[in-house]
Amino acid sequence: NAGVTQTPKFQVLKTGQSMTLQCAQDMNHNSMYWYRQDPGMGLRLIYYSASEGTTDKGEVPNGYNVSRLNKREFSLRLESAAPSQTSVYFCASSASPGQGLLYAGYFGPGTRLTVL
């Protein structure tokens, strides 16, 4: 099993450009998440998807959109990138309470994004 995978690993954008971060998991988890990690701020939730077909805002959703393409894939889109979105982005997945599995969140390797 690959676990949680993300692409790309690194990206440099100019202010105003758009891009999509891709995430996929092969653990049959219902729930998927996007976090951003900034120095001294820990990990903050951007959006999550409790199950296929649903998405909800997290703590810091402004400037982002998401798509839960199917059970395996959850993408994060920046429509008009800003320097404040320079960060490391982590995708994660977990079993939901109804799946009868441990909740624990499993993280992808991260995408290091720089917006100039």
Add this chain to the structure above:
Amino acid sequence: GENVEQHPSTLSVQEGDSAVIKCTYSDSASNYFPWYKQELGKRPQLIIDIRSNVGEKKDQRIAVTLNKTAKHFSLHITETQPEDSAVYFCAAHSGGGADGLTFGKGTHLIIQP
């Protein structure tokens, strides 16, 4: 929403000594508390977790304790080794939903040789 406070932000201990990292949470409905270890440039990895119906859990040199009344939980690492050097994050999750974890801001653990 949930708020998780983590202390200290940096902890330096001698190799072989014990390390303790403490977290408090605000939402009494939270019922799951994982700890993650993140090495430089790597992803956070789950090292131990505890549910609210358990007061203590141990896995070799790592243990976690939970005090629901006081709403705090702690990570204990005994006989520390150089490979324990990393940033450790605590987190909390409210029961019944799949709305993600709330993380503490992290503790940079430094093991001095």
